[in-house]
Amino acid sequence: MSHSPLIRLRGITKVYGEGSTAFQALKGVDLDIEAGDFVAIMGPSGSGKSTAMNTLGCLDTPSGGEYWFQGVRVDALSRDQRARLRRRFFGFVFQGFNLLARTSAQENVELPLVYRGEPSAERHAAAARALASVGLTGWEHHTPAELSGGQQQRVAIARAIVTEPAVLLADEPTGNLDTVRSQEIMELLWHLNAERGITVLMVTHEPDMAAYARRIVRFVDGVVASDVRNPHPAGGQTAGAVATGEH
Secondary structure, three states, rough: OOOOOOEEEEEEEEEEEEEEEOOEEEEEEEEEOOOEEEEEOOOOOOOOOOOHHHHHOOOOOOOEEEEOOOOOEHHOOOOOHHHOOOHHHEEEEEOOOOOOOOOOHHHHHHHHHHOOOOOOOHHHHHHHHHHHHHHOOOOOOOOOOOOOOOHHHHHHHHHHHHHOEEEEEEOOOOOOOOHHHHHHHHHHHHHHHHHOOOOOEEEOOOHHHHHOOOOEEEEEOOOOEEEEEOOOOOOOOOOOHHHHHHO
């Protein structure tokens, strides 16, 4: 077979605890994700979707099975190797924004580049580009307290993409936002996927948000219960909203 997917999970299991208190969060997950896909991961609480997301993002290691990323066997890597893989290829967006409170938008976005040891001038330029791409030019020196929830999440997305990751992992990215802001953030993710080719993996419990994805994977009881293509993703309806940076 000449072509292999960006991500391949085979028989992935995850057990927390030992003996009689052991809980099996994942019970043999098989999943392929192609480069450039936009996958919504859904399922009830306790279904294993967050555990699967943490495994995919190299934040957690499986108890069994195989995880391949770009042909590399991730579950066989050391902790340091996984950390390098994570920093190099993955960007993360969380429900709670996770921004540093007393720090400007610019400095928040530069943080992953600080960890990488990038020179200051290059950090500044990359952060400015990332903020521009999420519609926040002119807001660089505002702290999170001076930004709306939607703007804070845009800063968080800029921080996630400033390293130019192959994969953006978004865990309930609209969970703290109202409907209008949620749609703006989903449009933004859709554009990053459609125009920049970033692979997006998003955990959500909201069907309206999952409708932006090209594919919807549903977890139930630690396994993939369904994996359905979405022939008409909702993105691209309001192309102007992303560029304006309105709040």
